Amino acid sequence: MAISKQRKQEVLDQYQDWLKRSQAVILVEYSGANMKMLDAMRAKVREAGGEFHIVKNTLARRAFTDQGMNLSADAFVKSTAVSFAFSDPAATAKALNEGLKGNEFFKVKAGFMAGQALNAAQVKALADMPPLPVVRAQLLGVLQAPAGKLVRTIAEPARGLAAVVKAFSEKAPAAA
Numbered sequence: 001m002a003i004s005k006q007r008k009q010e011v012l013d014q015y016q017d018w019l020k021r022s023q024a025v026i027l028v029e030y031s032g033a034n035m036k037m038l039d040a041m042r043a044k045v046r047e048a049g050g051e052f053h054i055v056k057n058t059l060a061r062r063a064f065t066d067q068g069m070n071l072s073a074d075a076f077v078k079s080t081a082v083s084f085a086f087s088d089p090a091a092t093a094k095a096l097n098e099g100l101k102g103n104e105f106f107k108v109k110a111g112f113m114a115g116q117a118l119n120a121a122q123v124k125a126l127a128d129m130p131p132l133p134v135v136r137a138q139l140l141g142v143l144q145a146p147a148g149k150l151v152r153t154i155a156e157p158a159r160g161l162a163a164v165v166k167a168f169s170e171k172a173p174a175a176a
Contacts, residue, residue, distance in 0.1 A: 008059060015055065015063035018082075022050075024089035024113035025069070026096055026123055028081045030054070033105035038081070041099040041106070048095035049087035055080055064112070071117055075110040089113055090129040097127035 003011075019025065030038065038054070045052040057076040064071055085092035093111075100106045111118035111126070118126070130138070 011056065012059050012063055012066075015060055016066060018051070018053070018084045019063055019067045019069065022084040022086055024085040024092065024111060024126070026083040026085070026093060026111040026118075027071070027075050027109040028083060028096065028100075029078050029107045029109050030081050030105060031079050031107075033103075037103065037105060041081075041096070044095040044099045045083050045092055048085075048091040050083055050085045050092035050095070052081060052083045052096075055082050068115075069112045069117075071110050071112060080109070085113075088132045090126055091131045093123055093127035093129075094131065097124065 033041075038052075042052045057080050060080060060082065061076045083092060083096050096108075100108065108120040108123050110120070111123040113126070129135075
């Protein structure tokens with residue numbers, strides 16, 4: 001059943017809003033998947049701070065083009081679902097990748113992040129990256145390491161002197 005032009009414009013506006021708000025977008029083919037599988041995928045992506053929606057190819061192509069996101073024509077053939085990463089692109093890609101494991105009905109078509117089109121291999125690489133909190137913790141550890149070494153280096157002579165004084169004070173009463 002065909003939808004009216006007004007409804008098409010509403011859907012197009014919704015797609016454009018999601019594209020504006022998302023940091024990364026991943027297109028997935030879902031041929032043969034049932035609703036239970038789709039709902040499980042939605043839940044995984046939602047836990048990672050994103051959304052997973054089934055889209056109409058022609059309207060999605062128009063929305064992507066209007067936002068300056070040029071993807072290949074192959075990205076908008078067959079059944080298409082789009083995962084929008086609103087907070088952490090790596091976590092959303094990881095959740096999507098976990099949902100794809102052992103499931104032959106889902107296949108990554110393409111993606112778009114930071115003004116760059118991504119192919120399926122690049123989306124997989126994005127999924128293999130650690131989540132944002134882990135990267136922040138690693139960066140903090142790298143930044144703190146030199147300061148900790150400096151403190152230990154500065155404190156070592158005083159610690160050595162204290163050990164000598166303690167050893168001398170323990171030896172003096174024994175000698176008397």
